[in-house]
Amino acid sequence: MAVFGRGRTAAAQTGANAPVEGAPPLRANRVTKSYLKGSVIALDDVSFDVHANQVTAMIGPSGCGKTTMLRLMAGLEYPSRGDVTMFGQPIMGPGPERGMVFQAYTSFPWLTTRSNIEYGLKLQGLAKAERRERAEHFLDLVHLEGFANAYPAELSGGMKQRVSIARTLAQNPALLLLDEPFGALDAQVTWEMEEMIIEIIERENKTVVVVTHDIQEAIYLADRIIFYTRQPGRIKADLPMEFKEGRRFHKKEEMLVHPGYVDMERRLYAMMREEIRGRVS
Amino acid sequence: MAQGQAGGTPPSDAASHPGDEAPAPVFKPPRQPFLEVLGALTQRRTVVLGVAGVIIFFAVWEVAHYVTPEEKQRFLPAVEQVVAEIAYLFAEKNFIADVGTSLYRIYASFFVASLIAVPLGVFMGCFVKARALISPTTGGWRYLPAASFAPLLLVWFGPTDFAKMALLFLGCFFFLVALILDNTLAVQRELIESGLTMGAKRRQVVGITFRAAAPAILDSMRNMIAVAWTYLVIAEIIVATDGIGAVMMRAARFLHVDIMMGGILTIGVLGVLTDISFRIASRVLFPYLRVRR
Ligand SMILES: Nc1ncnc2c1ncn2[C@@H]1O[C@H](COP(=O)(O)OP(=O)(O)O)[C@@H](O)[C@H]1O
Ligand SMILES: [Mg+2]
Numbered sequence: 001m002a003v004f005g006r007g008r009t010a011a012a013q014t015g016a017n018a019p020v021e022g023a024p025p026l027r028a029n030r031v032t033k034s035y036l037k038g039s040v041i042a043l044d045d046v047s048f049d050v051h052a053n054q055v056t057a058m059i060g061p062s063g064c065g066k067t068t069m070l071r072l073m074a075g076l077e078y079p080s081r082g083d084v085t086m087f088g089q090p091i092m093g094p095g096p097e098r099g100m101v102f103q104a105y106t107s108f109p110w111l112t113t114r115s116n117i118e119y120g121l122k123l124q125g126l127a128k129a130e131r132r133e134r135a136e137h138f139l140d141l142v143h144l145e146g147f148a149n150a151y152p153a154e155l156s157g158g159m160k161q162r163v164s165i166a167r168t169l170a171q172n173p174a175l176l177l178l179d180e181p182f183g184a185l186d187a188q189v190t191w192e193m194e195e196m197i198i199e200i201i202e203r204e205n206k207t208v209v210v211v212t213h214d215i216q217e218a219i220y221l222a223d224r225i226i227f228y229t230r231q232p233g234r235i236k237a238d239l240p241m242e243f244k245e246g247r248r249f250h251k252k253e254e255m256l257v258h259p260g261y262v263d264m265e266r267r268l269y270a271m272m273r274e275e276i277r278g279r280v281s
Numbered sequence: 282m283a284q285g286q287a288g289g290t291p292p293s294d295a296a297s298h299p300g301d302e303a304p305a306p307v308f309k310p311p312r313q314p315f316l317e318v319l320g321a322l323t324q325r326r327t328v329v330l331g332v333a334g335v336i337i338f339f340a341v342w343e344v345a346h347y348v349t350p351e352e353k354q355r356f357l358p359a360v361e362q363v364v365a366e367i368a369y370l371f372a373e374k375n376f377i378a379d380v381g382t383s384l385y386r387i388y389a390s391f392f393v394a395s396l397i398a399v400p401l402g403v404f405m406g407c408f409v410k411a412r413a414l415i416s417p418t419t420g421g422w423r424y425l426p427a428a429s430f431a432p433l434l435l436v437w438f439g440p441t442d443f444a445k446m447a448l449l450f451l452g453c454f455f456f457l458v459a460l461i462l463d464n465t466l467a468v469q470r471e472l473i474e475s476g477l478t479m480g481a482k483r484r485q486v487v488g489i490t491f492r493a494a495a496p497a498i499l500d501s502m503r504n505m506i507a508v509a510w511t512y513l514v515i516a517e518i519i520v521a522t523d524g525i526g527a528v529m530m531r532a533a534r535f536l537h538v539d540i541m542m543g544g545i546l547t548i549g550v551l552g553v554l555t556d557i558s559f560r561i562a563s564r565v566l567f568p569y570l571r572v573r574r
Contacts, residue, residue, distance in 0.1 A: 076478070093477075094474070096478070096480035099479070100475065100478040102474070104469065106474075110492050110493075110495075120479035123481060151569040152569075153572050164475070167479070
């Protein structure tokens with residue numbers, strides 16, 4: 001709970017600043033993040049831009065700093081050097097304009113599905129009727145119409161993650177940050193959820209950054225993949241998914257037979273193998 | 282039908298005419314020993330076993346009474362003698378007033394202790410600096426034995442209700458704070474972080490933390506109020522004016538073992554009832570913890 005270490009909640013500050021014209025939704029500018037008095041360098045001088053309305057996937061071997069980068073974007077941590085900016089403004093703390101879905105189930109156990117979705121809207125001061133309406137829309141979007149009044153304890157893992165996704169989308173964030181959102185789910189639920197995410201991205205037209213350790217998932221979801229090396233965390237490769245030619249696959253199996261996909265998967269496996277060579281995980 | 286097992290008729294055949302086929306024989310799992318590993322119990326059998334345990338306890342007591350030599354039996358009265366003594370105390374000695382006084386002391390002081398300990402524990406759990414400032418002091422207090430404050434409290438406040446309740450307060454407050462701090466720190470970090478990314482401010486974060494820790498906090502309170510009974514008796518024995526402890530202390534002077542044991546038994550029953558009340562409160566307050574389907 002050291003999140004409060006920085007004193008004043010900075011969310012208000014970020015919201016107040018005007019966006020800089022032409023600045024990217026997110027920019028990592030020479031970001032270094034070290035832990036334990038510099039003995040662990042999670043990220044080492046990393047720079048890149050996240051492009052608007054794209055899905056950017058970050059992958060790499062375990063411990064390469066993917067989560068760290070996402071948390072910096074969320075404002076849950078701060079860089080040791082460099083900065084992360086959103087539309088040109090440095091990120092000074094978490095805020096509703098950057099919605100985040102965690103790997104762990106984070107829906108509030110004491111609230112029903114609907115109340116969970118309405119929670120963020122209440123914080124934003126929306127009137128009750130409007131909250132209802134928005135919640136209804138996002139319940140439909142994640143296919144949880146029948147579970148509006150269920151508590152998280154009554155939902156499966158996949159459903160709980162749907163609640164988290166719906167709740168995050170409902171706050172209408174400019175950026176959607178996903179940290180291994182399906183990491184705790186089994187394979188079949190995972191691809192159902194991946195296809196749902198594609199459907200949602202198409203409909204809601206979001207800028208998304210997703211962290212995953214699953215190569216296939218990264219290729220399926222992403223318009224661009226950033227591959228990290230480990231210790232120190234640096235960008236090894238920045239790969240646009242050109243084979244998709246600007247479209248997204250609504251069914252995963254359509255992608256699996258695409259020669260471009262097979263190529264990309266082989267490349268990423270080779271990179272992963274290079275990274276983990278000589279290391280015991 | 283019989284050749285189904287003997288001749289190996291394709292099972293698909295049987296499946297297509299389910300009406301013709303007798304149901305598969307009931308499977309008899311192996312008999313489980315009493316000390317069954319990973320077993321599950323019906324609600325009813327749980328209650329039966331619990332009651333059996335209580336009966337065994339009283340039976341052992343009863344046997345112990347009857348094997349005691351005749352001339353010493355008054356130091357270990359039989360169960361029925363103690364129960365009769367309790368009935369007598371209620372009927373003739375206005376014992377209900379003493380029980381009421383004791384209950385008032387314990388609930389009032391525990392209520393006040395909780396009223397301060399819960400917000401303080403949650404506050405420290407939410408804010409690192411507050412924790413660093415306060416926790417070493419409140420934590421240290423746990424090592425000052427509350428009972429040793431009894432003489433001091435007597436000097437300060439005299440043989441008053443306040444002195445007794447202050448002792449009760451000292452006995453549970455600092456442990457309560459430590460337990461609630463732990464409950465608060467155990468709240469899943471991502472729960473709070475997801476709140477922050479939804480736009481929660483400091484006030485809402487405290488709310489999330491409290492709501493998330495509340496079931497565990499109530500559990501801590503349930504465990505702590507059991508300890509509070511100890512200090513109640515200490516307080517009432519040292520300053521024996523009224524209350525269950527005082528009744529027992531007076532009985533001790535005349536070697537009325539049955540009254541002393543009656544007092545202990547009464548406290549035991551009240552303690553169990555308190556425990557049950559807390560469990561019921563938990564069910565009522567946190568219905569979302571139990572899966573309905
Ligand atoms: N709070 C922390 N304290 C110390 N080390 C940390 C902390 N968070 C992350 N690290 C270290 O930073 C590195 C990157 O972590 P992380 O971003 O979680 O990796 P990934 O998500 O890619 O698996 C790891 O070596 C990890 O041990
Ligand atoms: Mg990670």
